[in-house]
Amino acid sequence: MTMLLNERHIVIFLHNRPFFGAHLVHVPFLVMLREKYPGAKLVGVTKNNGASFLVDSGFLDSLEVINKRDQFYLLKKYNFDIGFNLRPSSIGVALQMLLLKIPHRVGFKKTGAFYTHTLPLDVSIYRADLFLQLMNETCASSVPYLKQFISHDERFLDSVLLVPGAGKEEKKWPIEKYMQLADQFVENGEKNVFFITGPQETEETSILKSKGYTVFNQPSVDLLFSMVEGCKIFVSNDCGPSHIAHILGVRQIVLFKESLPEWFLTRDNSRSVSCSLGVPDIVVDDVMQLAKELLEQKA
Numbered sequence: 028m029t030m031l032l033n034e035r036h037i038v039i040f041l042h043n044r045p046f047f048g049a050h051l052v053h054v055p056f057l058v059m060l061r062e063k064y065p066g067a068k069l070v071g072v073t074k075n076n077g078a079s080f081l082v083d084s085g086f087l088d089s090l091e092v093i094n095k096r097d098q099f100y101l102l103k104k105y106n107f108d109i110g111f112n113l114r115p116s117s118i119g120v121a122l123q124m125l126l127l128k129i130p131h132r133v134g135f136k137k138t139g140a141f142y143t144h145t146l147p148l149d150v151s152i153y154r155a156d157l158f159l160q161l162m163n164e165t166c167a168s169s170v171p172y173l174k175q176f177i178s179h180d181e182r183f184l185d186s187v188l189l190v191p192g193a194g195k196e197e198k199k200w201p202i203e204k205y206m207q208l209a210d211q212f213v214e215n216g217e218k219n220v221f222f223i224t225g226p227q228e229t230e231e232t233s234i235l236k237s238k239g240y241t242v243f244n245q246p247s248v249d250l251l252f253s254m255v256e257g258c259k260i261f262v263s264n265d266c267g268p269s270h271i272a273h274i275l276g277v278r279q280i281v282l283f284k285e286s287l288p289e290w291f292l293t294r295d296n297s298r299s300v301s302c303s304l305g306v307p308d309i310v311v312d313d314v315m316q317l318a319k320e321l322l323e324q325k326a
Contacts, residue, residue: 037064038107038129039087040120041073042154046194047267048290050078052155053113055169055274057086059162060111062172070105080248085176102127109133113158115148133161153292155274166274166292173274174256178249183257186219187212188272190263192228198264200282200306202231207311208262208318209240215319223254223268260318264306265290273297278321280314282306296321 037060042049053071060069071078071087074094081087093100101107110124112134121141124132132141135148146160155166191205205222212220222242224232235242246254251271255261261272262280272279273292281291284306286299298317302308 036068036070036105036107038070038072038101038105038110038124038127040110040112040114040117040124041071041078041081042113043074045075045077047077048270049154050081051267051270051274052153053078053081053158054086055155055164055166055173056111056113056158056162057081058173058176059159059164059169061086063162064109067108070107072101084248084252111161112142115150115157135161151288153273154289155270156292157289167276170274170276177252177256180250180253180257183219183221183254185259186221186254186257187217188221188223188254188258188261188263190223190261190266190268191231192223192225192268193264193266194227198266198284198306200264200309202234204307204309204311206235206238206240208314211311211315212318217259221254223251225267260321262314262318278324280317280321282309282314296324 039057041053057069068088071081071090073090073092076092079090082090091101107127107129109131110127110129110133112120112124114120115135121134125141131143133144134142136145149157152160153166159165159169189205189209191200191202193199209220222235222240223246224235224242224244226245232242232244243254251268255268255271255275255277258277260278263269263282265281265283269279269281276294276296279297281299283299283301286301291299298321300309300314300317
């Protein structure tokens, strides 16, 4: 689409999955909006408040947590110049954009009759790249602009980051195997091996600390970006923080119960590992071998 120069307000209907990772994949799109529309106010619309960090970190100017019946509230409060629908299958949002009298409405062709600008919908594409197609961009092209939002932290330069958490237990590799992997990294000369844990990993955090590992429990989103930006390699389950590694393009290994292309960004320096018997049966030596191969590649 032809970009306009004097927009006052841009509305982005965010994907509604109530997961940290599902919110993180919006970041490259929002960063590129900032770059292409300097000075415009970016307003996110969602059904849950889990995306509030997008405002705290400067990716959005405001966030409206509403449902369909609140659409007239938006009409009274804002005069939107452009609207983006990042809920690819939502006809309701497409209609809502019409009711809001948004002159430039952008979305995917599944509901293309309601838009002024459309692109084909391919749900097999990594979700962040799918959103970015609406601006003819990719995660890789957004990284230089995203790094302007990240505070460089020397503590994590050339570190190994291990993330044993996940939203569901069946997605988790056993903490004992993560510790074995950490020990192998140390044996191979890595001096800065750090664990990142979330609010659901109380037990894992306690075990790791009792064994003397360095653990960052529930780091802020800003700190997470700083940690991943400086790391040498990132190893995790299929979890929220893994999407920061996808977006920044660092060396990465993700352990999956079942690898899904819309949630894994295939790159030369990324690998997914799965096992037909389940995540717990993935072999430590296999993961370490992949890590060695990635570390031999140029950054």
